[in-house]
C-alpha cells in the first residue's frame with residue numbers, strides 16, 4: 166500500500182485538476198480485474214470478545230477495543246471505566262485515512278485502560294447497523310464518550326475538539342474523565358485534581374514507603390494528568406500534580422521551571438528529577454523505570470480465536486469495461502437498508518430528498534424487473550403519502566416484507582463485482598454509489614422523456630441536484646459530502662443540458678480521484694487515475710500542442726455507452742435474489758454462499774412461498790392497496806408508530822401482507838355468510854316440502 170501510494174504521488178500533479186483540459190497522465194495501470202482466478206483473499210477480520218469482525222481494527226493486535234452489536238452495550242453500560250468509541254464505516258475514506266492515528270492513540274493511552282478505553286465499532290458491518298441506528302450515528306466517523314457507571318442506555322456525548330490529532334483527543338479524554346462526579350469516577354482512575362502546597366509538605370514529611378512523584382506545572386498544562394494516567398498500572402508509585410505557586414516555595418524545593426517532577430523516595434529522601442526534556446514521555450518513562458516500580462497486569466482487548474479471525478472472500482472475475490447489476494443492486498440494498506435506515510424517521514427536507522431520490526431511481530435506474538418494480542411501487546407509495554413525517558421502519562417494511570409475496574424484491578446480499586476491493590475495507594459501497602449516480606445522469610440524457618410527469622421534466626439539473634441533496638443529507642461520509650457540496654456550489658448551476666450534467670459528474674468524479682490518489686483509501690489494485698483510461702477509451706484522449714487533453718465529445722459518447730443499459734452485465738446477479746430477500750444480510754457474501762445465520766426464520770419461511778428462480782413480478786399494487794398502506798401509516802407517526810411498524814413487520818414476517826390478511830378475513834366472512842344463507846334456504850325449503858307432502862288430518 167505504501168509503495169503504491171508513493172508511486173501514485175510521484176506521478177500526480179497536485180495542482181492540476183484531473184478531468185479538465187490538461188493533466189499529467191499516469192502510466193496505464195495493470196488490468197486490475199486479472200487477479201489470479203478464484204483468488205481467495207484471507208481477509209483477517211478481528212472481533213471483540215464476542216468474536217465479531219471489524220475491518221480497520223484488529224482486536225488483540227491493535228490496542229483499540231473492537232466492539233460490535235453484541236458487545237457495545239455491555240461494554241459501555243455500567244462500566245467501571247469510561248469509553249471513547251469511534252463509530253466508523255470501513256468504506257469511508259476518511260475513516261480509513263484516520264485509522265493509523267486512532268491505532269496510535271489507542272497504543273499511546275493503553276495504560277489508561279482502567280480509567281478510559283479507546284474503542285471502535287464498524288457501522289458498515291450489517292450486523293452492526295441496528296446498533297448504529299440506536300446510537301443515532303448518521304455520519305462517519307462519529308466519536309462518542311461514555312461515562313463510567315452509566316445506568317441507563319445513552320447514546321453518549323459527542324467528542325468536542327478543534328481537531329482529531331492525538332494530543333487534542335488525549336486532552337479531551339482527560340477533560341471528560343474530570344467531568345465525572347467523585348462518586349462516578351472510574352475506581353481505577355486516580356484523582357486528577359491538583360494538590361495544595363501543604364499537601365506537598367505533608368507528603369515530604371510523612372513517607373508512605375513508596376515513591377510519590379509530584380508534577381509541578383502551569384494551569385493550562387496536561388502533562389501532570391497524563392503522567393498520572395500513564396502510571397495507573399504501576400505498583401509502588403503514586404503520582405500527584407501541583408500547579409505552580411509562589412516562586413519562593415518552588416525555589417525552596419529547587420524547582421526553577423514548570424513542568425518539573427519532584428520525587429519522594431520510599432525511604433523518605435526527596436529531590437528534583439532531572440529528565441532530558443520536560444515532556445510527558447520523559448517523565449513517564451523515568452518514573453516507570455525506577456527500582457521496584459512494577460507493572461500490574463493490564464486489561465487489554467482480547468485477541469479472538471483463530472477460527473473467528475478469518476473469512477474467505479471469493480474473487481470474482483470481471484470485465485472493467487462492463488457495468489454489473491450486482492454492484493448496482495448491492496449498493497441499492499446498502500443505501501435503502503443501511504444508510505437511510507440510520508434515520509428513525511424522516512420529515513421536511515430529509516423526506517423530500519428521499520421522495521425525489523426514489524423518484525429519480527424509479528424512473529431512471531435500469532436493471533432487473535423486480536427491482537425496478539420495487540422502486541416504482543416505493544415511489545408511488547411515497548408520493549401518495551399524506552404525512553409530513555414517516556417512520557423509516559415503514560419504508561423498510563414495504564421494501565422487506567410487503568412486496569415480497571408478489572415477487573417484488575431487492576437482494577439483501579452484498580456481492581461486489583466491478584466494485585470488489587483487494588481488501589475488504591476498500592471500494593465497495595462508495596464505488597457502487599458513484600456507478601449508480603453516473604447511471605442516473607446518463608439515463609436522463611439518453612431517455613429525455615423518462616422523467617415526464619414527475620415535476621422534473623425540462624430541468625437539466627434535476628438529477629444532479631437530487632444526487633447533491635442525497636449526498637449532503639444522507640451520505641454517511643460527512644467530509645465527502647462537504648467536498649461534493651463545495652464542488653456543486655461552485656459550478657452545478659452552469660449545467661444547462663442533460664449531456665452537460667453527465668459531463669459535470671464525470672469531471673467532478675475525476676477531481677475526487679485526483680484528490681484521493683495516494684490516500685490510504687486508494688486500492689493499490691485500482692489506482693486513482695483520470696478516468697476513462699486510454700485503454701478503456703482511446704478516442705477520449707488527445708494530445709494538443711504536446712499536452713494530453715480530453716475529447717469531451719468522445720467522453721460523452723463513452724459514458725453513454727458505459728453507463729447505458731446495454732452495457733449492464735447480469736453475471737453474478739442471477740443468484741442475488743435467490744435467498745432470503747428482505748432481512749438485512751451480514752455483509753459481503755461468504756464463499757460457499759451459506760444463508761446467514763442471522764436471517765430471521767420468518768424470512769426463510771417466506772422464501773418457501775416462492776418457487777425457485779426469478780419469479781415473474783405481479784402487476785403494481787392497486788389503488789386499494791396504497792390506501793391500505795396509507796391508513797396504516799397514519800397510525801404509525803411518532804414513537805408509537807415505530808412500535809407499530811415493528812409489530813407490523815413481525816406479523817408480516819410470515820410472508821403475508823396486511824392486504825392479504827384482510828382479504829382472507831373478508832373471504833372467510835363471505836363464505837360463512839354464504840353457508841348460512843344456504844343452510845336457511847334449504848331449511849325453509851324442506852319445511853315447505855314437509856308441509857306440502859304431509860297431511861295427517863286428511
Ligand SMILES: Cc1cc2nc3c(=O)[nH]c(=O)nc-3n(C[C@H](O)[C@H](O)[C@H](O)COP(=O)(O)OP(=O)(O)OC[C@H]3O[C@@H](n4cnc5c(N)ncnc54)[C@H](O)[C@@H]3O)c2cc1C
Nearest residue numbers: 258259592595596598599644645648649671674675691696
Ligand atoms: C459523492 C462522493 C464523494 C466522495 N468524496 C470522497 C472524499 O472526499 N474523500 C474520500 O476519501 N472518499 C470520497 N469518496 C469515496 C471515493 O470517491 C471512492 O468511491 C472510494 O475511494 C473507492 O474508490 P474506487 O477505486 O472504488 O473508485 P471510485 O472512485 O469509487 O469509482 C467507481 C468506479 O467508477 C468509474 N469511474 C472512475 N472515475 C470516473 C469518472 N470520472 N467518471 C465516471 N466513472 C468513473 C470506475 O469504473 C470506477 O471503478 C466519495 C464518494 C462519493 C460517492
